[in-house]
Amino acid sequence: KAGVTQTPRYLIKTRGQQVTLSCSPISGHRSVSWYQQTPGQGLQFLFEYFSETQRNKGNFPGRFSGRQFSNSRSEMNVSTLELGDSALYLCASSWPPGEVDNEQFFGPGTRLTVL
Amino acid sequence: AQKITQTQPGMFVQEKEAVTLDCTYDTSDQSYGLFWYKQPSSGEMIFLIYQGSYDEQNATEGRYSLNFQKARKSANLVISASQLGDSAMYFCASRGGYQKVTFGTGTKLQVIP
Numbered sequence: 005k006a007g008v009t010q011t012p013r014y015l016i017k018t019r020g021q022q023v024t025l026s027c028s029p030i031s032g033h034r035s036v037s038w039y040q041q042t043p044g045q046g047l048q049f050l051f052e053y054f055s056e057t058q059r060n061k062g063n064f065p066g067r068f069s070g071r072q073f074s075n076s077r078s079e080m081n082v083s084t085l086e087l088g089d090s091a092l093y094l095c096a097s098s099w100p101p102g103e104v105d106n107e108q109f110f111g112p113g114t115r116l117t118v119l
Numbered sequence: 120a121q122k123i124t125q126t127q128p129g130m131f132v133q134e135k136e137a138v139t140l141d142c143t144y145d146t147s148d149q150s151y152g153l154f155w156y157k158q159p160s161s162g163e164m165i166f167l168i169y170q171g172s173y174d175e176q177n178a179t180e181g182r183y184s185l186n187f188q189k190a191r192k193s194a195n196l197v198i199s200a201s202q203l204g205d206s207a208m209y210f211c212a213s214r215g216g217y218q219k220v221t222f223g224t225g226t227k228l229q230v231i232p
Contacts, residue, residue, distance in 0.1 A: 037219065047210065047222040060219045092162055096220075107154065108220060110164035 006031065008097050008111035016117045022083040025114045029076050029097030036078040037108060038070060041092040053078055090118045121146045121213045123223035130228050132201045139186070140196040140226045142211030148172075151215045153194040155185065158208040158225070170194055201230045
């Protein structure tokens with residue numbers, strides 16, 4: 005079974021631009037979560053989608069948004085990029101959702117650099 | 120709300136020795152899961168081991184074991200017979216029902232030949 009894939013792997017943008025990151029979960033997984041990882045703040049939860057609905061949201065400004073498609077693939081978008089948005093963005097998939105013991109499988113991440 | 124505390128920013132261990140990485144958690148959930156992940160320099164998070172709050176036995180997965188002390192709210196990871204490939208960041212995480220996973224700040228483990 006193929007793992008979680010994320011595209012692109014690396015991205016360089018300038019302040020003020022917007023960016024869209026993509027995540028394809030493991031086949032059969034319908035829950036997708038996004039995390040931001042920075043040296044200063046560590047791993048922070050962005051949001052979780054299940055069946056095209058956002059179920060949980062972290063404490064990030066409205067510039068960060070996401071969506072999930074009917075095939076469970078997910079995208080996250082960051083508008084009006086700031087230097088502080090430079091980070092590794094990790095996507096994780098799981099099934100079934102909401103169970104305390106269901107492991108999340110992570111993708112390789114997208115490393116975003118904002119200049 | 121859940122909180123994970125990892126008090127060791129960095130650790131060194133001699134190859135073939137055992138090492139314990141500390142993790143304490145705080146949660147109001149009755150049922151929760153505790154996880155350990157490894158993150159090599161490549162960035163990908165690799166699942167290592169899971170412990171459920173109602174599991175009475177400590178979880179083990181190969182060279183990894185989780186020392187679960189519920190009353191003390193601790194879930195320490197023990198790596199036996201360390202290998203050079205174990206050098207990485209290690210994250211403790213928790214998950215309650217229908218809740219996001221909460222991660223600790225991580226411990227950087229370096230295995231010395």
